[in-house]
Amino acid sequence: MRRARKFRLGLLALFITFVAVGATAVEVFLDYQDTEERRYETAADITRVVERHTRDTVTYVDETLDAVSTVVEGAGPLANLREPNRWKLLSSYCRTLIGCREIWIVDPGGNVVAQTRTMSLVKTNVSDRDYFRQAKDTHKRYIDKAIVARIPGSPILFTISKAVYDQKGNLLAIVAVGMDTSQLTSFYSLFGFSVAPTVGIYRNDGSLVARNPGMAKYVGKSNARSSIFTKLLPHAPSGTYDSTSQMDGKRRLAAYRALPDLDLVIFVGIERQAAFAYWKTRSMRLATIIAGMLALIWATLFIAYRALIEKSILRKQNVQLDDLASRDALTGIGNRRMFERMLKHDWSKHCRSGAPLSLVLIDVDYFKLFNDRYGHQAGDACLREVAQAIEDSLNRQSDVVARYGGEEFVALLDCGHDGALLVAEKMRRQVEALGIPHASSNASSIVTASFGVASTDAVNFSSADELLAAADSALYAAKDAGRNRVQAAEGQVPPLAS
Numbered sequence: 384m385r386r387a388r389k390f391r392l393g394l395l396a397l398f399i400t401f402v403a404v405g406a407t408a409v410e411v412f413l414d415y416q417d418t419e420e421r422r423y424e425t426a427a428d429i430t431r432v433v434e435r436h437t438r439d440t441v442t443y444v445d446e447t448l449d450a451v452s453t454v455v456e457g458a459g460p461l462a463n464l465r466e467p468n469r470w471k472l473l474s475s476y477c478r479t480l481i482g483c484r485e486i487w488i489v490d491p492g493g494n495v496v497a498q499t500r501t502m503s504l505v506k507t508n509v510s511d512r513d514y515f516r517q518a519k520d521t522h523k524r525y526i527d528k529a530i531v532a533r534i535p536g537s538p539i540l541f542t543i544s545k546a547v548y549d550q551k552g553n554l555l556a557i558v559a560v561g562m563d564t565s566q567l568t569s570f571y572s573l574f575g576f577s578v579a580p581t582v583g584i585y586r587n588d589g590s591l592v593a594r595n596p597g598m599a600k601y602v603g604k605s606n607a608r609s610s611i612f613t614k615l616l617p618h619a620p621s622g623t624y625d626s627t628s629q630m631d632g633k634r635r636l637a638a639y640r641a642l643p644d645l646d647l648v649i650f651v652g653i654e655r656q657a658a659f660a661y662w663k664t665r666s667m668r669l670a671t672i673i674a675g676m677l678a679l680i681w682a683t684l685f686i687a688y689r690a691l692i693e694k695s696i697l698r699k700q701n702v703q704l705d706d707l708a709s710r711d712a713l714t715g716i717g718n719r720r721m722f723e724r725m726l727k728h729d730w731s732k733h734c735r736s737g738a739p740l741s742l743v744l745i746d747v748d749y750f751k752l753f754n755d756r757y758g759h760q761a762g763d764a765c766l767r768e769v770a771q772a773i774e775d776s777l778n779r780q781s782d783v784v785a786r787y788g789g790e791e792f793v794a795l796l797d798c799g800h801d802g803a804l805l806v807a808e809k810m811r812r813q814v815e816a817l818g819i820p821h822a823s824s825n826a827s828s829i830v831t832a833s834f835g836v837a838s839t840d841a842v843n844f845s846s847a848d849e850l851l852a853a854a855d856s857a858l859y860a861a862k863d864a865g866r867n868r869v870q871a872a873e874g875q876v877p878p879l880a881s
Contacts, residue, residue, distance in 0.1 A: 407669045415662055419636065421697050422578065422658040423623040426638035429580055429651045430621070431708040431720075434640055437567055437584065439712050440482065441645060444543045444560050445524065446759055447480050451558045452547045453755075455488060461556060464488055464497035465504060474499040479760055482566025484532070484540055489515055489557040496556070500534060507533060509559075514542040518557050522546055526645060528590035529564050529602050539564050539602050541592045568595030578657050581635065583650040585611075592647065601630055611639050611650060626652050661693055713763055714770035717785035722793055725783050729795055730847040733839055741796040741803030741838040742850050744858040745773060745810065748831045748866040750790035752823035765819055765830055766790065772813040778806060793854075800838035800871070807834040807869045815867070831867035833858060842872065 454472060458464050464473065477483040477499040488497040493510025509515050514527035527542040544559035568582050584592045589607025606612065609629045615622060616639070626637035635652030642649065709721035717725075726742075733740040747753075747769055754762040766786075773792055774784045781797040794810070796803050811834055819830040835858025837850050844850045853872035861870035 722785035739799035747790040826866040833861040837872035
């Protein structure tokens, strides 16, 4: 009897041990897959954050290039750019542009005729530089690879350049802005959490524009032979993959994203050792716990609990990354990506339930003239105040406002046409009430905005794109009618008087 009982207990122990070992093995394998999937998601989310920041940086540089081009066009002989007043103006453009190290004006022969670092002329010829040759040959804005600059300190810069022409189409000069590579990569460590991602920004030909970490080590090197450029980009503009670096030989869980309009490619990689550090820790604990039956069960529950907590933290971090990728860096409200996602969601809701949906497009009146008169810092402050005023005008939690691009904003309202007109008029008055001086406006002496409104309960739209197009047409009608007004889409209720 005792032997039989012992035998049964032995079988039970073996059975429990077998079940525990099997369950542990399955858990380790699934946890590995889950960790790998989430690391890929994290890398992909970081590429979206990098894209937003890169686009914002290029936009700010483009605005600076336009401002410098205006100075060049009005200077006459290029030597006049070294006159004190003009030089101080050019220098102020570089000082107010975050990440700017120097601005150069180069004559058609490649000779630097003015630079913001010093008023004195330092004879330098840059005709061998890609940023000079490409801007001159292609007639387009050009983002160059990272180089060691020929200025004191030999900083590593990437250069954005464009050609300036007179009214007859004759080349006047090449304007170039030298930017610290850290402007594109220095803050991404904040988003990597414990995974320490490697962030790289490349031109379409594989040449390196910016990298973190190790920029100094890899400046001037090309990644053109990597699988991103040889295999992945020809088939898809973005994705995730198992990467083995051609530069440092390290294997990473990676994501990439092409920015074809900028001729750039973003790479984010998480080293496998860092990516699976927590997974290895969990697996070792599970393997150790198998020594005893009851201890194994309790330890397994404990490890499972720890895994859930860690997964929850990872999920929260991914949500934070997604929120960052959906926020406009300047105004703090939603960006165009968030708006497009919400428009798709709200349009589906409208199609299912028949609930009314309204869309309001907003444009700050004569904003370019505002920037030209008061400067880009004042322009940024103006956009922030206008965005806040528009957002404060919303009546429902379901209503959203986002920056659509430049000085344009867009609002999605969970109401019919009459309600949308009232909300738009409230927004218009709120913007007007800010009282921001605008001496260059033809609509008012203060900053104002024009509004185009379209609603589903007034016209039968077959798609969200038609609704957006109707609001856009109404906005142009508001501008044509004198600006600083609310205009309903064609075929809808007349606009509110401004």
